[in-house]
Amino acid sequence: MRQIGPDGVDTLPLLTVVDAPAAPADCRRTLVEHARWEWRPADGGDPATGAQEFLAAHGLPLDDLARPATAHHGAGGPCGAALYVSAAAGALLAGAPTGAPTPAPALPEVAVVVYGHADPPPPPPAGGRWRLGDWSESWTPAAHAAAVRAVRDAIGRGDVYQVNVVGHASARYAGDPLPALARLGALPGARYGGTLTGAGWAIGCASPETLVELSDGRLVTRPIKGTRPATAAGARELLASAKERAEHVMIVDLERNDLARLARTGTVRVDELFAVRRWCDLWQAESTVSAAVADGIGLADLLRAVCPGGSVTGAPKRAALDRIAALELVGRGASMGALGWVAPGRIDLGLTIRTAAVDAQRVHVWAGGGITWGSDPDAEVAEAAAKSAPVRAALSGR
Template structure:
């Protein structure tokens, strides 16, 4: 476990705090007070370590059903929380998968913020012009398609019902990557738009998907499953697709089960099913599931129940994670994890789809899709490329 003092970077310059889901009225006044970063070599239970670290810095989250205490003057405002897909797999009792292609990234980070008396100064511009090199894929389209076929074979054997298969690409860069990462948050539909930075690493997020939200004693998750081009024909095709609807309903059932583990008995409900919404140049299907939080539920318990998200793993979740660990050539890094804001009385974590990360040398992106028995390998390869296209174009400055 690495406890780090107020923010300092080695190769990436400082930026104003722009954490996804941070209170809008606070973003221009937040200053870092304390930080914890965790990697598997540090040992321990990362969910419990996060909870204990937050409590030690004035943010008790050991009983999420308890009313939030009154804010203490000069006390903390809240904290950014990042949990990678690999850390989520460990919390679920599954293999973490292949190594992270951006090893500078921690697998868990929590950053406690307070309010500054005066707004922080604007960040200095990075030296040199921004240039993004060619993307190098971690697998070929043929290898991606073969992984889809392998999942279909596993479904045929009865091992799984659905598995989310994700690919990775990296590109070298010169200049300051942070303006490029911050541009992601301005993409249409980026409910969790923003950045999180550390010493030698940064994450930029344009995610539209809620992993878990807690307000007024109610838990909410909004899984997204089903994608088509944002055309009139694409919307019509998505609404009519039996394959996409079946894939979507499987994940809704999985998320209902995840919430039931941490909810008041009998309180889980589906508020909206298969609503078609737009993100950039794509139509996507989203559902809303909610439940009343159980008495005594802690943040650590909640993270163990919902991480990693069902829409980026599959069903059954543990069996899908076994397939993911065996099939994907590199780790998911900053992709398919959780990123957002936590504070007493309010939790809002987005699922890190449509997300990029920078280390000192390269930018990294991840994209994929859910595979069912009815999946066509070539169509799945094309869908992953369509999801990645707006991210790559935005990072390049187009």
């Protein structure tokens, strides 16, 4: 089921083929790891600065995102790097409480993995046997509904406008979990489908949501808020719902403010508002917000401005994070953070919704939704279950 590394650390088998979310499609099957940096709170220091400095030390300078990129695919040089930032690390960068302890402490809070090209490409991994046990939920439907009512009470007092609440479930497993995690990337609409692995941990992602993308000096975020079943009636309901539109527009406003911290004056714009798109068997509403990046903005500045993503916190962001820390019984772990690809001139980070993680014994999943004054507790519980269902089904092989 597991292998023991030469240092005696209990580890998961590592994928020989790199499939990092948002890695260049032409490069994915030829990538090999060159260097790795992982950060945990006990390490101290500023993880955003640490990530930027590590990348620069390995030939990937990201200290001025407005600067035109120079070629960096030289022989033997780096192609780019996978970057993972947990929700807890994002809260830390925002100066907010980090919430309940993670259920998967083997995972780092930040990971940067620099890749180069292999010649010849590595062989594809062999699939192993996999058996998944029963799911254990972090809260009952009644406890989830009570958290929704607590948020509505906070809104009624004027403490917040919206809070995203997230539940967790885990199951024991036997066998090799990596092919199961890789299946998540094949789910329909998984814009950030892929995997990232380390010693004793792995993440599989099926996220459709762009936290932040940078190309040609322009920043883009695509917040998703609003969910209905992927039927003709569901699409009509989503488009007609005043509650879903209000929830969505609050987060678009928040994302406009986040990008404004990084943008040239007057360049923030909403390119598309409340477009209905499909993920698996759900309709979801997505908007596109963009801005020209200001001179002198580096990766560390970017992470401090956008992490954690507004669509999984609420508004105002700091007040929402305070409520999340008070209400959620289990930490968000690998979910509701950032995972994707960084290189000079190109950043593409997905928000880790529809994401699973494994440690040496258990597989973990998370799901939730944004709560507004108009939220119905039972409907919110059902929506979280609908979001989690395709991920659980893919992990089980259905």
